[in-house]
Amino acid sequence: MFITFEGIEGAGKTSVLDRLCPALSDEGISFVRTLEPGGSELGRSLRDLLLDKRRNLTKEAELFLYLADRSQHVRDVISPALERGDIVISDRYVDSTLCYQGHGRQMNLERLIRLCEFASGGLWPDLTIIFDLDPEVSLKRARRRNLDAGVAVTQGRFETERLDFHRRIRQGYLALAAQHPQRCRTIDASQPLDDVYNQVIAVLEERGISL
Numbered sequence: 589m590f591i592t593f594e595g596i597e598g599a600g601k602t603s604v605l606d607r608l609c610p611a612l613s614d615e616g617i618s619f620v621r622t623l624e625p626g627g628s629e630l631g632r633s634l635r636d637l638l639l640d641k642r643r644n645l646t647k648e649a650e651l652f653l654y655l656a657d658r659s660q661h662v663r664d665v666i667s668p669a670l671e672r673g674d675i676v677i678s679d680r681y682v683d684s685t686l687c688y689q690g691h692g693r694q695m696n697l698e699r700l701i702r703l704c705e706f707a708s709g710g711l712w713p714d715l716t717i718i719f720d721l722d723p724e725v726s727l728k729r730a731r732r733r734n735l736d737a738g739v740a741v742t743q744g745r746f747e748t749e750r751l752d753f754h755r756r757i758r759q760g761y762l763a764l765a766a767q768h769p770q771r772c773r774t775i776d777a778s779q780p781l782d783d784v785y786n787q788v789i790a791v792l793e794e795r796g797i798s799l
Contacts, residue, residue: 589795590670590711592681595719596757597746598730599777601679604719604785611789611799612675620669623679625654627661641745647693651700654685655707662708675797682708683716683764688746691760692753715795716768717788718761719777723754726777 593601605621612619626635634657637643638650645653658681669676682704690697730747734740740747765772773791777784789799 589675589715589797590666590713591675591677591715591717591792592683592713593677593679593717593719594681594683594687594761595777596721596723596726596754596761598726598728598733599719599721600729600781600784601719603781604788605677605679607781607785608677608788612797615799617675617797618673619675619677620665621677621679622661622665624661624681624684625657627666627678628657628664630660630664631657636742639743639745641741641748643745647689647695650693651685651689651695651703654689655703658682658685658704659707659709662711666711667709678713681713681716683718683761686764687757687760691763692749692757694756713771715791716764716772717791718765718772718774719784720758720761720774721777723751723758727751727754 593605595601609619609621624631625638626632634653638645638653638657661678666676666678685704686697686700689695690700727747731740731744734744734747737743762774765774775784775787775791779787792799
């Protein structure tokens, strides 16, 4: 099974993954945790380019760097793990491109879908969990997190964007959830972390992953 976690900056995806992965290990479930950008060796170099707020990337350059990251990520990490029979859980994937570059940067969605299909080899997730949160709250969380971790410059490029950019991204995720109800499940990420985590567990158990 291929599972993706999606949402705007600071929505809590990583915090839930930090709790979920040890629980999967305790149950003896074979899985691979990965992320975009940065899931492959090439991706780790591209991540530095994409997230450093000192980089003045055009929206087209940004898009093609993400697509390059994804192509390598699928070939080197995701597909081999799925072929082994592992569960793959990725912190971001194709839906991030559709929402950030499509809705956020206001690029053509139909063209983006075609490019994402090409870069990923047509691989889409079996399940996508969308962490939904008010952008004002999420940005405060994300900026505080980056400051605490000392990465406000090296990983803070999207946190410098205007609030309306993040509002468009949120609306993009909600639209995707409405368009793909079989694949996407939306969770209210404004709740306490324990409640968010328990709802993620409930979604996974519905799909046959017992924890």
